[in-house]
Amino acid sequence: MTTENQPIDRRIPFYIPENWIQPTGSGSGTGSYINYPTAQTANISFPGTILCSNFQSFAPSAGMNLFNNSTTGNIQFANANGYTGGIVINANNTAPVANQTIIGTSARACVAPLLHTTEIYGTGAFAGQVAMNADFIVANGYGVYSNFVEQNVGGVLTIGGVNGSRIDIGTGASRGDNINIGTGMTFAGTVNIGTTASRVDIKAKLNTGLQLDYAYNLYSGVDTYLGGYKQAQYNPTSPSLSINTTQQRIVGSISSLLSNGVYQLNVHTTLSTSTLNPYLVYQVYTKTVIPIGAWVNGALRGAIGSGSSSLLKVNRNPTTTVADVFTLDMSGLLVVGSPSYLAIIVGNADLTVSQDITYLDTYISILRVG
Numbered sequence: 001m002t003t004e005n006q007p008i009d010r011r012i013p014f015y016i017p018e019n020w021i022q023p024t025g026s027g028s029g030t031g032s033y034i035n036y037p038t039a040q041t042a043n044i045s046f047p048g049t050i051l052c053s054n055f056q057s058f059a060p061s062a063g064m065n066l067f068n069n070s071t072t073g074n075i076q077f078a079n080a081n082g083y084t085g086g087i088v089i090n091a092n093n094t095a096p097v098a099n100q101t102i103i104g105t106s107a108r109a110c111v112a113p114l115l116h117t118t119e120i121y122g123t124g125a126f127a128g129q130v131a132m133n134a135d136f137i138v139a140n141g142y143g144v145y146s147n148f149v150e151q152n153v154g155g156v157l158t159i160g161g162v163n164g165s166r167i168d169i170g171t172g173a174s175r176g177d178n179i180n181i182g183t184g185m186t187f188a189g190t191v192n193i194g195t196t197a198s199r200v201d202i203k204a205k206l207n208t209g210l211q212l213d214y215a216y217n218l219y220s221g222v223d224t225y226l227g228g229y230k231q232a233q234y235n236p237t238s239p240s241l242s243i244n245t246t247q248q249r250i251v252g253s254i255s256s257l258l259s260n261g262v263y264q265l266n267v268h269t270t271l272s273t274s275t276l277n278p279y280l281v282y283q284v285y286t287k288t289v290i291p292i293g294a295w296v297n298g299a300l301r302g303a304i305g306s307g308s309s310s311l312l313k314v315n316r317n318p319t320t321t322v323a324d325v326f327t328l329d330m331s332g333l334l335v336v337g338s339p340s341y342l343a344i345i346v347g348n349a350d351l352t353v354s355q356d357i358t359y360l361d362t363y364i365s366i367l368r369v370g
Contacts, residue, residue, distance in 0.1 A: 077101075223368050224259045231365040234297045241298055241357040248281070248347035252362030253295035257339045258286075262370035265311065265334040267344050268363045272325045274356040277318055281347040282328045284311035286340035295343035305343065308334065314349045325359055334366065342366070 007019045057064040068075055078087055086096025089103045096102070151157035160167060170179040193200050223230050234252040241249050251269055265284065273280075287295070287305035295301075310332055317326045328346070344362060348355070 223261070223263070223366065226368055226370070229365060229367045230254055230256070230258070231363070233364075234360070234362040236298055236360050238298070239359055241360065242354070243346070243348055243357065244354040245348055245351045248283075248301040248345040249357060250295050250297055250299050250301055250343045251346050251357070251360055252344040252364050253297055254342045254364060254366070255294045256341075257289065258336050258342055258366070259339060260336055261368055263334045263336065263366040264369050265330070265332060266365045267328075267330045269328040269344065269346070270325055270359070270361045271328070271346070271357050272319070272323060272359045274322055274358060275353060276320075276322060277316055278355060279316045279348070279350040279353070280314075280328070281345070281349045282313040282330065283345055283347075284308045284330070284334065285343045285345055286334075286336065287343075288338050288340050294341045301343065301345050307345075316349075322358075333369070 009019055012019050066075065078085060084098050086098055087101040088094050088096050089101070091102045091105050094102055094105060149157070232252065232254045241251075243249050251271070252267065267284070269282070285295075285301060285305035285307050291304070295305075311330055311334060313328065313330060317328070319326060330344075334342075342364070344364065346357065
């Protein structure tokens with residue numbers, strides 16, 4: 001032992017705490033540590049405060065335990081009123097920073113099964129980059145490693161960046177494993193990618209093709225889905241529709257708006273006219289929501305709408321009598337640039353002839369392909 005602190009009664013050959021309690025004012029000086037016998041295993045109890053600059057285990061390899069004597073007692077570190085010093089725990093001799101608690105470093109793992117915190121501060125140049133209780137921010141160049149990320153109870157899990165920033169999922173020059181989104185789950189809602197105002201480009205190679213695995217009738221009439229379709233069939237109550245040399249008559253339409261996109265269009269019309277070998281224009285027209293309203297079957301088109309140059313037929317239809325029924329068919333891609341109504345028109349290609357359409361039956365189907 002050192003000469004700084006000695007037992008009160010040196011005749012006692014073993015250690016008891018009462019024999020080492022020093023009178024008030026004694027025990028000061030610059031002596032070294034007090035070393036108790038290595039065989040001493042009893043607890044040392046002090047009724048007041050232990051003041052020291054270094055508190056460590058008995059031997060370099062011995063474990064160090066710090067706990068309250070009660071299973072329900074509190075353990076406090078630097079919790080004195082007005083304390084502004086730093087606390088460093090296992091951080092490779094990192095220098096303390098005022099008002100900060102530093103636990104570990106980037107080279108030392110911090111294992112916590114469940115961590116409740118209001119704030120977490122980083123170290124070094126990124127001391128202000130990590131904040132909890134609102135957003136969780138990690139400095140650029142550092143990763144967050146986790147096998148499981150989920151939303152708060154009743155909340156929404158959002159993965160996104162600030163406006164204009166890019167979001168990368170599974171990027172990397174040597175990445176060769178799978179990226180699964182929503183696999184093995186049963187969705188009661190929908191999985192939305194992008195919005196009506198954004199765009200989603202798929203530029204990767206589809207080695208086995210794009211698989212659309214759904215029941216076709218689930219999306220019947222919903223043209224905003226890839227593979228969704230709409231259809232319409234027009235049978236007139238009045239079989240007589242007249243057209244002069246320049247008029248165009250609507251012989252079929254779809255009553256609801258088409259969303260922006262690319263559609264496979266198929267049209268089949270059967271009719272007869274009041275002339276032999278009628279020379280007709282057969283064309284697809286679209287109009288936007290202004291003026292409001294769908295096309296009216298049997299009505300004249302007038303000057304409304306825009307015709308598709310790729311979905312247009314101008315040809316003579318051979319007949320032996322005016323009672324002959326003939327067919328007009330058209331198939332192709334329809335590109336809709338803005339929400340529009342669709343109509344099929346028949347008009348005269350011979351501007352010297354007026355005639356009546358004496359029979360009409362039109363079927364239209366569109367299939368969303370892009």
